[in-house]
Amino acid sequence: MEPADLKAAQAGTLESMDCLVTITGPVEGRVIEISGNAAARFKTAMERRINDVLDGFGNSPTDIKVGVQDNGALDIVLGARVEAAYARYIGRAGR
Amino acid sequence: MRRTMLYLPGNNPNMLLRGHLFEPDGLVIDLEDSVSAGEKDSARILVREVLRRGEFGACEVTARINGTDTEHWRKDVQAVVSCGASGVRVPKVESPQTVRDLDEEISGAEAQAGIPQGSVKIFCLLETAFGVWNAYDIAKASPRVTAIIPGGEDLAADLRTSRSREGTELEWVRRMLIVVARAAGVDALDTVFPHVSDDDGLRREANFVKQLGYDGKSVVHPNQIPIIHEVYAPTEREIDNARRIVEAASAAQARGLGAVSVDGRMIDAPVIRRARFTLVRAGLASDSESKG
Amino acid sequence: MMERNAVKREIPSRIDGYGYTSEKLFEGAFARRPSGCHAGPRIRAAVPGVGSKLAGGVHEAIMASGLKSGMTISFHHHLRNGDYVVNQVIQACAELGISDLTIFPTALFDVHKAIIPYIKSGVVGRIMGSVNGAIGKLVSEGGLDAPVVLRSHGGRPRAVISGDVHIDVAFIAAPTADRAGNISGQMGRSACGSIGYAFTDAQNADVVVAITDNLQSYPISPVSIPGVHVDLVAVTDSIGDPAGIVSGTTRVTRDPMRLLIAKYASRLIEASPYFMVGISFQTGAGGIPLAVTAFMKEAMKRRDIRGSFGLGGITGYFVDLMKEGLVQKLMDVQSFDLDAVHSIASDPNHIEISADWYANPWNCGAAVNMLDVVILGATEVDVDFNANVNTEADGALLHGIGGHQDTAAGAKLTIIAQPLMRGRIPCVVDRVHTVTTPGEVVDALVTEFGVTINPQRKDLADACAEFAASRDIPLVPIDELAERARRMSGPMEPIRVSDRVVAVVEWRDGTVIDVIRQLEK
Numbered sequence: 001m002e003p004a005d006l007k008a009a010q011a012g013t014l015e016s017m018d019c020l021v022t023i024t025g026p027v028e029g030r031v032i033e034i035s036g037n038a039a040a041r042f043k044t045a046m047e048r049r050i051n052d053v054l055d056g057f058g059n060s061p062t063d064i065k066v067g068v069q070d071n072g073a074l075d076i077v078l079g080a081r082v083e084a085a086y087a088r089y090i091g092r093a094g095r
Numbered sequence: 096m097r098r099t100m101l102y103l104p105g106n107n108p109n110m111l112l113r114g115h116l117f118e119p120d121g122l123v124i125d126l127e128d129s130v131s132a133g134e135k136d137s138a139r140i141l142v143r144e145v146l147r148r149g150e151f152g153a154c155e156v157t158a159r160i161n162g163t164d165t166e167h168w169r170k171d172v173q174a175v176v177s178c179g180a181s182g183v184r185v186p187k188v189e190s191p192q193t194v195r196d197l198d199e200e201i202s203g204a205e206a207q208a209g210i211p212q213g214s215v216k217i218f219c220l221l222e223t224a225f226g227v228w229n230a231y232d233i234a235k236a237s238p239r240v241t242a243i244i245p246g247g248e249d250l251a252a253d254l255r256t257s258r259s260r261e262g263t264e265l266e267w268v269r270r271m272l273i274v275v276a277r278a279a280g281v282d283a284l285d286t287v288f289p290h291v292s293d294d295d296g297l298r299r300e301a302n303f304v305k306q307l308g309y310d311g312k313s314v315v316h317p318n319q320i321p322i323i324h325e326v327y328a329p330t331e332r333e334i335d336n337a338r339r340i341v342e343a344a345s346a347a348q349a350r351g352l353g354a355v356s357v358d359g360r361m362i363d364a365p366v367i368r369r370a371r372f373t374l375v376r377a378g379l380a381s382d383s384e385s386k387g
Numbered sequence: 388m389m390e391r392n393a394v395k396r397e398i399p400s401r402i403d404g405y406g407y408t409s410e411k412l413f414e415g416a417f418a419r420r421p422s423g424c425h426a427g428p429r430i431r432a433a434v435p436g437v438g439s440k441l442a443g444g445v446h447e448a449i450m451a452s453g454l455k456s457g458m459t460i461s462f463h464h465h466l467r468n469g470d471y472v473v474n475q476v477i478q479a480c481a482e483l484g485i486s487d488l489t490i491f492p493t494a495l496f497d498v499h500k501a502i503i504p505y506i507k508s509g510v511v512g513r514i515m516g517s518v519n520g521a522i523g524k525l526v527s528e529g530g531l532d533a534p535v536v537l538r539s540h541g542g543r544p545r546a547v548i549s550g551d552v553h554i555d556v557a558f559i560a561a562p563t564a565d566r567a568g569n570i571s572g573q574m575g576r577s578a579c580g581s582i583g584y585a586f587t588d589a590q591n592a593d594v595v596v597a598i599t600d601n602l603q604s605y606p607i608s609p610v611s612i613p614g615v616h617v618d619l620v621a622v623t624d625s626i627g628d629p630a631g632i633v634s635g636t637t638r639v640t641r642d643p644m645r646l647l648i649a650k651y652a653s654r655l656i657e658a659s660p661y662f663m664v665g666i667s668f669q670t671g672a673g674g675i676p677l678a679v680t681a682f683m684k685e686a687m688k689r690r691d692i693r694g695s696f697g698l699g700g701i702t703g704y705f706v707d708l709m710k711e712g713l714v715q716k717l718m719d720v721q722s723f724d725l726d727a728v729h730s731i732a733s734d735p736n737h738i739e740i741s742a743d744w745y746a747n748p749w750n751c752g753a754a755v756n757m758l759d760v761v762i763l764g765a766t767e768v769d770v771d772f773n774a775n776v777n778t779e780a781d782g783a784l785l786h787g788i789g790g791h792q793d794t795a796a797g798a799k800l801t802i803i804a805q806p807l808m809r810g811r812i813p814c815v816v817d818r819v820h821t822v823t824t825p826g827e828v829v830d831a832l833v834t835e836f837g838v839t840i841n842p843q844r845k846d847l848a849d850a851c852a853e854f855a856a857s858r859d860i861p862l863v864p865i866d867e868l869a870e871r872a873r874r875m876s877g878p879m880e881p882i883r884v885s886d887r888v889v890a891v892v893e894w895r896d897g898t899v900i901d902v903i904r905q906l907e908k
Binding site (some may be wrong): 016037041043057 | 779808812877880
């Protein structure tokens with residue numbers, strides 16, 4: 001098998017109540033890394049949201065790393081940023 | 096009431112989630128100028144989620160889409176209509192055909208989302224001399240059109256001038272559009288006052304457009320809202336007068352009389368409607384009552 | 388064994404390094420009464436013509452003071468984040484081989500993270516006083532053997548005067564001093580205005596050392612702390628960085644969210660029965676409180692109301708209020724900016740007060756008791772109106788108590804003004820992680836969603852309802868606010884802590900209102 005090219009896509013900002021989501025790949029499986037103040041109290045909910053949004057793309061995307069630098073994003077904002085980042089990652093952004 | 100319609104940058108979660116707390120009469124979620132070209136996709140997704148959440152207090156929720164000359168506008172309409180925006184503000188309208196195209200796209204989106212046909216209103220930004228010249232036909236191009244709004248910077252540029260604090264360059268356009276709006280039966284909403292820390296300048300401009308007859312202004316900063324509301328607040332005398340007219344009208348109706356008189360003067364229906372609206376602005380009656 | 392105090396907190400009946408708590412569980416804001424007499428310092432006598440207080444530098448002064456390992460030393464925090472003195476003294480103690488010190492500061496700032504290596508090496512064995520930033524984090528993770536004891540600005544002088552804490556040597560950063568040990572904070576390159584937090588230490592320590600970078604000829608004037616309390620004067624190149632001591636000018640925020648909260652708070656004040664001629668208030672230097680002051684100024688002018696005094700930490704904004712005649716006096720325990728420093732040095736109506744005078748619950752009447760209105764912040768407030776100002780959302784100890792407890796207890800109207808959400812983190816919760824101030828002394832909470840009144844204060848709710856005929860003050864019940872926050876944030880995961888107590892939060896009367904436990908890794 002040919003080694004796949006490394007890809008990366010981002011969405012969001014580091015402004016208050018937003019988050020910056022970076023998706024890179026390919027990696028082994030689905031890796032989620034979250035940083036920011038809210039992570040101490042909301043990690044499980046954040047991971048669930050990220051997984052739900054990714055699974056919503058249908059083919060249950062794997063082989064990606066999702067990095068979240070959080071600055072207080074509510075769940076809907078986190079979800080929107082992950083969706084935008086993954087759409088960009090797979091080239092389905094349609095800006 | 097549309098005294099104040101606050102623009103919220105479409106890619107800014109903080110403002111999208113909190114804008115309604117400043118209690119403007121309406122919100123304009125912006126997908127156009129405040130969103131850079133590379134962020135249109137991300138902003139549209141974010142706006143969709145925030146609209147679905149639907150927590151906007153008592154505000155009328157509208158969205159400014161990208162111009163009909165861009166690749167974005169159809170996606171914008173689909174996203175905001177299906178997620179519950181009650182109005183679409185469209186930039187740079189120049190001809191009735193633009194409004195008809197938009198009407199068709201909105202109708203399609205309404206049908207798809209199972210929303211009653213005609214629910215979503217159109218707010219037309221007239222940002223060129225040509226658009227201003229065609230204002231009446233534009234306002235009459237679809238029953239969805241609910242307001243016309245003169246442009247600011249773009250219009251000034253098209254007029255080959257620039258914006259001044261006194262607003263000399265927009266004065267005639269403002270005077271013309273209020274006549275058009277009333278003739279066409281739509282609201283006239285004024286453009287934004289861009290100097291966010293000049294409270295006195297804002298107050299002067301708001302007083303001027305209120306006196307012309309404008310229903311309100313677009314605002315770019317929450318701190319502008321209370322100032323405009325203050326300008327639009329009726330005086331004690333106006334409230335008192337309006338109350339007497341409304342009471343006389345109700346009494347006449349109860350007695351089955353067609354004609355209403357206050358202090359020996361006959362009062363016409365438009366004056367009664369105006370009096371009811373004064374009470375709404377004073378917070379003494381609800382908006383729905385005034386339309387009855 | 389655990390015991391429950393009056394705010395339903397589980398307190399171990401014995402805390403290692405603190406002692407038995409059964410006799411001093413929090414029972415209520417005004418429940419505990421003092422008995423007996425003041426404790427006091429060693430009596431000293433100076434013989435005319437014999438000896439000199441001028442000890443040389445910091446090292447020499449420490450040696451002359453007789454400081455030994457295991458003793459308690461105190462500092463004030465008037466030089467704030469510009470302070471050099473704490474770091475200089477600790478470093479000198481290390482070099483002199485002194486260890487296991489208990490430090491008893493009125494507060495520590497970020498600049499003091501320089502002492503962390505000395506905590507690790509055992510020079511500092513214990514901290515009794517507020518810890519911020521990096522030191523707070525170290526404490527939360529279990530970096531000190533004995534628990535930190537947190538006291539309010541009023542609780543601290545109470546602890547000294549009543550004998551809970553005995554100060555062996557007080558090191559007083561002195562922006563100006565003379566050879567007889569007279570001290571003032573109002574002059575010199577490190578001028579900080581009021582030095583109110585240092586008074587009680589000067590009066591009660593066995594040995595008092597003034598450390599100055601501005602030695603002037605005898606006698607200086609004005610004098611804040613007279614040399615009768617001062618044993619030694621040390622001279623050093625610089626006691627602080629002026630840029631970190633005072634801020635330039637204080638400006639009212641333009642941030643719409645803060646302005647909105649401030650507007651609601653000021654309307655609440657205007658609706659309250661205290662908005663009348665002679666009103667007194669404390670607002671501090673935070674963004675929201677300062678904006679409240681600006682709105683109040685507008686309301687006072689509109690309704691032609693003149694206040695009596697402003698209290699606490701004073702800013703230029705308050706100085707302007709006094710100049711415009713909207714308050715008659717300023718009672719200043721801490722001067723926040725240059726305007727306040729200049730004013731206290733030149734205007735007799737700008738009064739320097741000690742922490743004891745400001746806030747001690749056990750004297751014949753502190754200034755907080757004369758206060759009508761105070762605006763405070765908090766990291767969390769719960770449905771019982773208990774406020775937490777000590778720990779952050781992740782459970783780490785990051786802030787001291789300041790005057791929170793004292794002003795809340797003293798003022799007739801205590802308002803906590805705070806956004807409902809800081810990002811995703813709710814500020815209104817079912818149960819605060821740490822109780823700093825009990826709900827019984829918190830009258831109202833103001834957020835961007837409106838005003839929430841403690842049900843104990845039905846009179847206030849009525850006053851607002853009357854004032855709010857035109858929907859000017861949205862009233863929101865606390866449960867609804869907590870529910871709204873929960874809905875926005877989603878469910879929070881619990882903070883994981885061990886049984887070990889790393890800090891004891893004392894109520895201003897010396898009882899234990901809560902404990903802070905070590906964070907689990």
